[in-house]
Amino acid sequence: MATPTHLRLPRYRSDPDGTHPPLDFPGYRSTALRHPKQPLVLLPQRLTEVTGPLLGPGRIGELDNDLTRGQAGEPQGQRIIVTGRLLDGDGRPIRNSLVEIWQANAGGRYRHIGDRWPSPIDPNFDGLGRTLTDDNGRYEFTTIKPGAYPWKNHDNAWRPAHIHFSVFGSAFTQRLVTQMYFPDDPLFSQDPIFTSIPDEKARERMISRFDLERTEPEWALAFQFDIVVRGREQSVFEDEEDDE
Amino acid sequence: MKWGSTPSQTVGPYLSLGLPWEDGPFVVPEGTEGAVWIRGVVYDGAGDPVPDALIETWQADPDGGFDHPDDPRGHGGPEFRGFGRCPTDGAGAYRICTVLPGAVPAENGALQAPHLDVSVFARGLLHRVVTRIYFEDQDNSGDAVLASVPEDRRETLLARRTDEGYRFDVHLQGEGETVFFAV
Numbered sequence A: 001m002a003t004p005t006h007l008r009l010p011r012y013r014s015d016p017d018g019t020h021p022p023l024d025f026p027g028y029r030s031t032a033l034r035h036p037k038q039p040l041v042l043l044p045q046r047l048t049e050v051t052g053p054l055l056g057p058g059r060i061g062e063l064d065n066d067l068t069r070g071q072a073g074e075p076q077g078q079r080i081i082v083t084g085r086l087l088d089g090d091g092r093p094i095r096n097s098l099v100e101i102w103q104a105n106a107g108g109r110y111r112h113i114g115d116r117w118p119s120p121i122d123p124n125f126d127g128l129g130r131t132l133t134d135d136n137g138r139y140e141f142t143t144i145k146p147g148a149y150p151w152k153n154h155d156n157a158w159r160p161a162h163i164h165f166s167v168f169g170s171a172f173t174q175r176l177v178t179q180m181y182f183p184d185d186p187l188f189s190q191d192p193i194f195t196s197i198p199d200e201k202a203r204e205r206m207i208s209r210f211d212l213e214r215t216e217p218e219w220a221l222a223f224q225f226d227i228v229v230r231g232r233e234q235s236v237f238e239d240e241e242d243d244e
Numbered sequence B: 001m002k003w004g005s006t007p008s009q010t011v012g013p014y015l016s017l018g019l020p021w022e023d024g025p026f027v028v029p030e031g032t033e034g035a036v037w038i039r040g041v042v043y044d045g046a047g048d049p050v051p052d053a054l055i056e057t058w059q060a061d062p063d064g065g066f067d068h069p070d071d072p073r074g075h076g077g078p079e080f081r082g083f084g085r086c087p088t089d090g091a092g093a094y095r096i097c098t099v100l101p102g103a104v105p106a107e108n109g110a111l112q113a114p115h116l117d118v119s120v121f122a123r124g125l126l127h128r129v130v131t132r133i134y135f136e137d138q139d140n141s142g143d144a145v146l147a148s149v150p151e152d153r154r155e156t157l158l159a160r161r162t163d164e165g166y167r168f169d170v171h172l173q174g175e176g177e178t179v180f181f182a183v
Helices: A200-204 B144-148 B151-157
Strands: A008-012 A079-088 A098-103 A128-132 A138-144 A149-151 A157-159 A162-167 A176-181 A221-224 A227-229 A232-237 B036-043 B053-059 B083-087 B093-098 B116-122 B129-135 B158-161 B165-167
Touching (some): A162 A227, A176 A227, B036 B116, B083 B093, B129 B151, B151 B158
Parallel strands (some): A079 A227, B036 B165, B129 B158
Antiparallel strands (some): A008 A232, A079 A138, A098 A162, A149 A157, B053 B083, B158 B165
16 A cells, blocks of 8 residues: 555544543542552553544444343333434534443443442343434433432442443544433532542533423423534645644 | 533443443454454563453554554555453453554654554443554554654553464553553
8 A cells, every 4th residue: 555645634633621530539539549640651642542443334233322221121211312413512413423322220220230239129220322323413212211219439428320331433543432411410529539520611512402392292201412523624735744 | 613522420330231242342354364362461560360351453454454444555455443341351461363453654754563452341441441453563663653662661562472372461550550541
C-alpha cells in the first residue's frame, strides 16, 4: 500500500476541564489502588485515534432494545421508555452506532453473582439492552425503572437509580461509558460517583428529563437522555507543521 | 452551537452484564493465517489482579489500513473487525485473538510502528484509561509516540513474545505502572 502524504484527518476537541471525573477521587474508595499515579502522556491524534469500530446491525437482535420482553413473563416494576440522540459536540447525529445499556431491576438488584444484597432477583429481568442509532442519531429502549441500591463505599451509602450507557461514536477519541440518572433524585448529594464530576453543569447532563410526550397512556412513562461525545475541530492536513 | 460532552462514569462492578460479547476477543476468527493470542493480566496498585475490568483494542489491518470512512486507503476484508473486547476473569486475565497490524502512516511520510490502541475500563476507574500495545519483536525505531515516552517506562508498552503470541500486562498503578495516554 502506498503511503499517503496528504491524509486529511479530522481532529477531536478536548473537553473543558471539569467535564469528566478525575481518576483519583478519594470519596470513591475503589479509585485508591486503581488510578495511575504517573502523569498521562499526550497522544497526538493520528489515524488510530480518529478512526474507530463501526459495529453494525449484525450484532443486534430484534428484541434487544426491549428489556421487558424475551423472558417467560413480564418483569416487576415501573415500565419506562428511554429515548434520546447520540450527538457529537457540534450537534451532529452519529448514525447507525451501537448503544449498549445495563442496569439493576426495579428493586435495585443486579442479576450478577457479585450482587448479594437482600433485594430479590427478578426472574423476568436480565437488565441488558442493545440497539443502533437511526439516521437521526436516535435510539429507544423500553425497560423498567431501576431501583436505588446500597453499597459499602461509606456509611449508609446508596447509589441513585441509574442506567449504564456505553457508546462508541465514530472514533476512538469519542468512546464513552456513562450513567443516566433520573430527575430530582435525593441521593445525588451523597453519591461520590455522581459528584465526582467537578462541573455542576456537566453533572446535569447525566440526568434524564421526564418526557410527557413520549409516555404511552396506560402503558409506560418516558425519559429523554441525549448523549454527547467530543466534536471535531475543523479539518487539517496531517502533515502540516502545527500537527502536534 | 457547541454541545457539552456527557461526562464519563465508571462501568461499576457489574460491567460483565452489559459489555462482553461471545465473539468479543476475536478481532479475527480463530485459525486466521497469522493469528496470535495477546494475553495479559490487569493489576492494581497493590499488585493484585483486577477481576472486574474490560480491555478494548482497536488497530489497523496487516497493511496498516483502517476500516473507516476517515481512512480512504481501504482495509483488510470482511473478517477483520479491527476491534477486540474482553472482560477480565477472576484472575484478572484477558485475551485477544488478532493479527499483527501493519505500520501506520504519520506526518511527513513517517511511519508509526505496529500498535494497538487500548482502552481499560474497571470498577474504580471513573474514566477509561488509554494505552498502546507495541510488539517487542517488531521494528519500533522511529516511532514518535514511543519516543515521547520516558525511556525507563517505554517497556511497559511492549508486548513480550510467547509461544502462542504475546503477553501484555496492565499495571494501573505503582511499580511498573503502565504508560497511559491523554487523547
